[in-house]
Amino acid sequence: MEEEGPRSASGLEPIAELLRARNTPAVADRTSWLVEEMVAQTGDRENTACYRVAAERCPEDVIFEALALLKDARADGRIRNRGAWFVSTLKLLCLDRHQPDPFGARAGARAGP
Numbered sequence: 001m002e003e004e005g006p007r008s009a010s011g012l013e014p015i016a017e018l019l020r021a022r023n024t025p026a027v028a029d030r031t032s033w034l035v036e037e038m039v040a041q042t043g044d045r046e047n048t049a050c051y052r053v054a055a056e057r058c059p060e061d062v063i064f065e066a067l068a069l070l071k072d073a074r075a076d077g078r079i080r081n082r083g084a085w086f087v088s089t090l091k092l093l094c095l096d097r098h099q100p101d102p103f104g105a106r107a108g109a110r111a112g113p
Contacts, residue, residue: 031055034063041067044083050103054090057102066090 034055039045054063066089070082079085091101 034060037067038063038086041070042083042086047083047087050083050087054087054102057100058090058094059097059099062090062093062097062099066093 031052035048035051038051038054039048042051044051066086069089070079070086073079073085074082087103091103094100094102
């Protein structure tokens with residue numbers, strides 16, 4: 001039995017083809033995927049709209065760093081409210097990286113006329 005798919009002369013499949021075959025979210029749905037990641041980690045489905053704002057306004061690396069810190073804090077037993085802790089941490093990380101506050105009143109507003 002032969003395997004199907006593109007192969008190089010060496011018989012190995014290129015890594016790009018392997019990665020492309022994985023089930024990854026579509027670019028258009030990336031925001032929804034990030035929201036679901038935040039909801040899953042915080043256990044806070046009631047604040048999905050808040051997490052959608054974060055997914056739209058924060059760089060992904062900041063979101064993933066906040067999720068990693070949440071995971072560490074949960075393991076240490078340091079937090080009572082995962083959602084509040086996550087949002088607070090996300091705001092601090094944005095501030096630390098000179099990013100606008102994603103939840104601020106003018107976070108989505110443009111400057112100028």
